Amino acid sequence: MFSANSTVPQVVTALAQIPALLNHARNFSLTKTLSTTSHIPLPNRKDRPHYNRHAAKHKAQTMEELIECLDAKDVQIISQTVKKAELLNVYQNNPLRSSMLGLSNSHISAPTFFENKTGFPESLLRSPFPGQMHLQHLICSSRTNIMFEQRRGFESKKRRKEAAEEANSKETVKDEMKDASKKSVQLLTRIFLIGLLVFLIIRYLSGPGLMLFDFEIKPTRSNTCFDDVQGCYEAKQELIDIVNFLKNPIRFTSVGAKLPKGVLLSGPPGVGKTLLARAVAGEANVPFFQVTGSEFDEMFVGTGAKKVRTLFKTAKSVAPCVVFIDELDSVGSKRANTGMHPYANQTINQLLAEMDGFQPNSGVIVIGATNRSQHLDSAIVRAGRFDVEIKVRVPPLRERRELFEYFLNKPNITLHQDVNIDDLARTSVGFTGADIENMVNQAALHCALRNSNVICQQDLDFAKDKVTMGPAMKHKIPDENTNRVTAYHEAGHTIVSLFTPNAAPLYKVTIQARGQTLGHTAFSLDKDEYNVSKAQLMARMDVAMGGRVAEELVFGSDKVSTGASSDFQMATATAQAMVTQYGMSDKIGIHVFSENDKPSGAMQDLIDQEVQRLLNESYARAVDLLKKHRDELNRLAAALLKYEILSKEDVQAVIAGKKPKPPMPSPQIIVDKIIFPDKPGQNNL
Template sequence: KKPFNFKIPGIFEAVLNLRELGLSDLGTQQVVKSVLPWLSPQEMSRPLCVQTVWRTSHLSTHSFFHNKYVFIQSRGFKTLRTKTRRLNSAFNRQVESEGITPSFMKGFLTRDKGVEAENIDGLLKDKNIPIGQQESFKRGFAEGFLKAQTLTQRSQDSVRRTRLILLVLLVVGLYGISKTPFISVRFRTTSGLDSAVDPVQMKNVTFEHVKGVEEAKNELQEVVEFLKNPQKFTALGGKLPKGVLLIGPPGTGKTLLARAVAGEADVPFYYASGSEFDEMFVGVGASRIRNLFREAKSNAPCVIFIDELDSVGGKRIESPMHPYSRQTINQLLAEMDGFKPNEGVIIIGATNFPEALDNALIRPGRFDMQVTVPKPDVKGRTEILKWYLKKIKVDPAIDASIIARGTVGFSGADLENLVNQAALKAAVDEKDMVTLKELEFAKDKILMGPERRSAEIDKKNKQITAFHESGHAIVAYYTKDAMPINKATIMPRGPSLGHVSMLPENDRWSETRAQLLAQMDVSMGGRVAEEIIFGQENITTGASSDFDSATKIAKMMVTRFGMCEKLGVMTYKDLTAQSPETQAAVEHEVRVLLKDSYDRATALLKSHAKEHKNLAEALLMYETLDAKEIQLVLEGKTLETR
C-alpha cells in the first residue's frame, strides 16, 4: 500500500502510487511486466534522441501508464506518442524566457546573421576557397564593396533630397492653407477679414447720370448736403438718418443712385453685397460686418452701400438648418446703434423685397428713411433712351418718345439692353448707324423672343394665322376705348405664330371699365375671326393665351374692382374661403362678361368683313405691317411695293 519506487537505468526514475493505479494487490515483478513493455538491453543502451518504431506510434498503447504519462498531444489530425519527446519534454524541458517580445514577432525583428569573420583571410578559410581562386575572390569582394559604398552614398543623397522636397512642400502647404478660405477654421476663420476694405471714389458718377427717377434723386439730395456740409445740420441740432433704404424692382437704378450720392458728395464709397456676409463658418458674417464698419468709421465721412439687403437683414427665425443666422443681423444692428450722432457715415441699403426685412432693421434710428425707386414712366423712359442713344451712332431723325411709348414696364436696365441689341443688329446688317427699324426689332425681340424664320409653316396655317391676327387688329382699330395699334405680324417669334402689338399714347395709371372691356374684346377677336372664316369645326388652339388674358380681366372686374352689378362692390380675394353659392355666383358673372365680349367681337368683325379680308391678304403678302400701313389697308388704299 506504500508508494512503489522503481528505477530503470538510463531512462527515468518514477514513484508510482499503486492504489491510484488500481494495482495494490500485484507484486513488484507483476507491476513491472504489466505496466511497462519489455525493453531489450540493446534498446536501453541507445541514446534517447534516436527514435524507434516502438517509441513512435500514432495508435493508443495497450498500457494505461503509456496513455497517461507517455502520450504527447501534437498539432494536427493525429496524436504522436514518442518516448523520447516524453522524456525530453515532460521531465527535462527547460522554460525559455521570451522576455517582452512575443514569439510571433521574433521572425520580424531578428535579422539574418552574416558570416562571422574578422578579416578576409578568415573568410577565405571559413568558405574553404581554393588557393588558386583566392585572388579572384579578393578582387571581386573589393569591387563589390566599392560598388556597395557608391550605391549607399547615392541612396543617402536621394533620401536627403526627398526629405528636403517633402519639407518644402509641407511648408508651402501650410502657408497655402493659412491663406485659402473654407479650408481650416484653425488657420483662418474667414477670408478677407484680415485685409483692409478698399473704398472706391465715385467722382465720375453724379446725379446727372441717373435718369427717370427724379423723385428719388430729390429725396437723396439732403443726404448729399449732409455729407458735404454736416455743420449746417448740427448747428440746428438736427440729425440725419443713419440708414437709407432704397426699395424697387430689379434694374431701376438703386445701385447707380447710391454711387451717385457718394459721387456728388465726393466721399469714399464702400460696396458690399448681402450674400457676402453669409458663409459656412460660424461668426464669419458678423466678423465681416465689424471689419466693414471699422474701416468706414476710420474714413468718415463716407457711404456704405449694402446691396440685396434682404439676404443679410431678413427676419430672424428659429431654423435648425441655420442656427447661427441671427448673429450677422444682430451684429449689423449693433454696428448701426454704435454710430455717434452725425458721425459722417451713411448706410444705404437696397432691396427688392422690403417685406422680408426684419422689423428691428427698419425702425426709426436705423433704416428709418425709405426711398421708392419705381420703374420709369414714359417721360423717364424717354430720358433714359436719349441718354443711351447718345453713346452710339444713331439716326438723328429717331424720336425716342415713340420707342418709350412702346416699352411700358421696361426698367432702365431693359432700355439699355434694347439700345445695345439695336446696335448689334445694325452691325450685323452692316449699317452705318442705328435706325428706328433696328430699335423696333430689338423691342420685339425682348418682348416676344427672336424671330423663327427657319420654321416651316404650311400655307393653310399661315392663312389661319393671318386671319387670326387680322381679327385682333380689326377689333382694336374699330373699338373706341382700345389701345392704338403699333404693329401686326405673322412672323413666328418665340412660342407664338403671330402678334399684334399696341402702343398707348400715355402710361395708364388706372383703367376704366370701358377700357377693360375693350381689352377683352380685342382678345376675343382672334378666335371669332377663325370661327367666321373657317367654321366652328376648324378653330385652332392659337387663342388659348387670348382667353387667359380675357378671363383674368373678367375675374378681376368681378372679385377685385367691384365692376359687377349683381355682386356689388365687395371684393373676394380668396374664393376658396367663400361659400359654394358665392363661388357659383362669381363664376356666373365671369362667364357673362366673357360671353358678352365674344358677342361684341363677332358683331364687329361681321360688320367689317371686307376690311378683315384685305388686312389678312396684306399680312400674307408683306408678313409685317406697321400702324400707318394698317391704316392704309383699312382705308382701302394700296401699299407701296417693298
C-alpha cells in the same frame, strides 16, 4: 511511433533502493537472470573468469560492499545512472518536463525500437567496459520496479479532433483580427475622405482668401455723379440732402438736425437704384461699400451675422462713407417662426442691431435697394433704421426723351437724319432706363452687322421689336396651314383692337415667329398711363378674346388651336383683379382680398361666378364684333400671309380696301468671312 521523450522509462528509484535491488538480484542465478534479458547477448566463454567477479558483485548486500567489488569505471557508470534517475524523478514530478530536460515534443521516432522503448540507445549496453553485465542485470532485474509512462506520439481521432479545433480557433482569431483590421482601415479612410471634402468645401466657400469664413470688403471710390443719372428728379432731390450733410455736417448738427441712418430705394428693376447710390458717394467724395444681400446668406450657422458685423466695423473705421446693400429683401425679408431653419433670422437680427448701434450723425449712411419692399420686415423700415423710403418710378415721357438723347448722343455714335427721338420716347411707354440702353445697343449692333457706321430709324425699329417681341426667326414656317391659322388669329386681335373703344393703340402686327410665339400683335401707348379705367380693362379682355373667336368663326370650334392659352391667362388674371382687387363687381362689392386673406367657400364660389361672367361677356362681345367685320378680317389675314409684317398704317390701308405701302427693303447684313486655318499656309472658308 513513439517519441524520444515520451517513451523514456521513468526511473524513479531513489538511492536508498539500490541495495534492495541488489538483494533481489542475488536471489536469481546468472542463467535465469540472463534469460530475462534475452535481447542482451550472453558473454563469451573467454569472459568466464570475469563472470565470477560479476557474480560476486551480486552477492553484495550494501552499497559499500558493492562499491568494493566494482572498479572505477563501474562506479562511474553507476553514478551516472543514479544522476539520471534523480533527474528523471524530478522531471516526472514537474509539469514542465520537456523544458527541464531541454526536450520538446516531437513525432519523430528514434532509430531503433529499443531506444523508443527504453529512452537510451542499445549501444550503451553493448559497449565493452567492466561492470557491463552488472548494469545489464541491474536494469533487467529491476524492470518490475520501474514505472513507465507512455504517451502516443501518432495522431489519434481525439488528437486529430483537438488539433482541428485548435486550428479552427486559431483561424477564427486570425480572421477576426483581419476583419477588425480591414474595418479599421475602411473607417479611417472614410473619416479622411469626409474631412477632406469638408475642408475643400469650406475653402471654396471662404472665397479667394482661402480662409475660413473670410469676408473682407474694401471700400471703393465712385466716379459717378448726379449728372450721369438721367431723370429720377424726385429721387435725386431727396438724396441731395444726404450729399450736403456728408460734405458739410456741421451745418446740420449745429441746428440739432439728425440725418437719417438709412435710405431705402424701392422700384422696379432697371430704373437706376444702384446708379443713384453710386452717385451719392461720388458727389460726396466718400468711400463706397457695395454688397449684395445674397452675400450674407451662407450654409454655415452664424456666417451671415459675422459678415454684417465685419461690414459695419469696417465702415465705422473709415466714416464718413456710404454702405449700399443691393437686393435688401434677400437679407431683410419678414422673419418667420419655423423649426426647419431656426437660425435663419440671425442675419437680419444682426443687421437691426448694427443699425441701432451707431449714432445718427456718425457719418455712415446705409442705402438699401429692393424691388419688393412689401416683403421687408416691419422692424427694418421703422424710424431709426431705414427712415426714408424713396420710390424710383419708371421714367415718364420727359425722362425717356432725356435717356434717348443721352445714349444716342455719345461721341462714338452717329445718327441718321431720319431718327426722331420724340417719336421714340412717345412710343416707348413703360421702358426703363435699362430697356432704353439695351434698345440703343441692339440698334448699334444691327447697324454694325449691315456694315454701316450710321444708326438709322430702321435700326431702332428693329431693336424695339426685338426688345418688346423677342428675336425673330430667320425663315418663314413652311407649314401653310399653321401660317393661315396664325394669320387669322393675329388678325382677330387687330380687328378687335381697332373697333373697340378704350383699347390700346396698335403698333405692329406680324406672323413672323418671335420668341415662343408664332405671331405677335404689339401695342404702343401714346401717353403715359398712371391709372387704368374699368372700360380699358374690359377692352383688354376683348382684344385677348379676339384671336380664339377668329379661329372659331373661320375654321369651326373643332379646328381651334392652342395658341390662345396665353391670351386666356391674361384675360383671367384681369377679371380676377377686377373682382378681388379693384371692386368692379356688383355682387362682390368693394371687398378686397389680399394674398393672406383667403375667402371662405361660399365667397370663393361667388368670386368664381363673377370672374366667369366677365369672361363670357367679353367673349360674346368679341364674337359680335368679328361677325360684323368679317370682310376686314379676311382681307387683313390675306395681307399678313403675303407681307408677314404690317405696321399700323398698313393695317388701316388694308381695312380701307387699299394696298399697303411696299415694305422697305431690309438692310443687307454683311458678315465678314470667318477663316478657319486648316493647315499651315492654307485657309478654308
